[in-house]
Amino acid sequence: MFRGKRGDLIKLIRHDGQGACLFAKKLERGRFIWPISQGEPVSLTAGQLGYLLKCIDWRAPIRTQRPELAG
Numbered sequence: 001m002f003r004g005k006r007g008d009l010i011k012l013i014r015h016d017g018q019g020a021c022l023f024a025k026k027l028e029r030g031r032f033i034w035p036i037s038q039g040e041p042v043s044l045t046a047g048q049l050g051y052l053l054k055c056i057d058w059r060a061p062i063r064t065q066r067p068e069l070a071g
Contacts, residue, residue, distance in 0.1 A: 007031035033057045
């Protein structure tokens with residue numbers, strides 16, 4: 001998983017054995033809560049990843065941003 005410089009874009013690469021898939025999510029407002037690292041990889045549990053993708057602070061599960069429009 002990679003995060004953009006502004007913190008409002010994340011990209012996730014997943015390999016399923018046959019090929020790779022790229023998923024991207026960009027926020028209209030706000031930023032993703034990103035783990036602090038000292039230049040080394042950070043591991044997240046499946047639950048923490050789910051919170052991150054739903055824009056919920058995975059350190060204290062409270063919704064940080066609600067979408068205004070659904071399309």
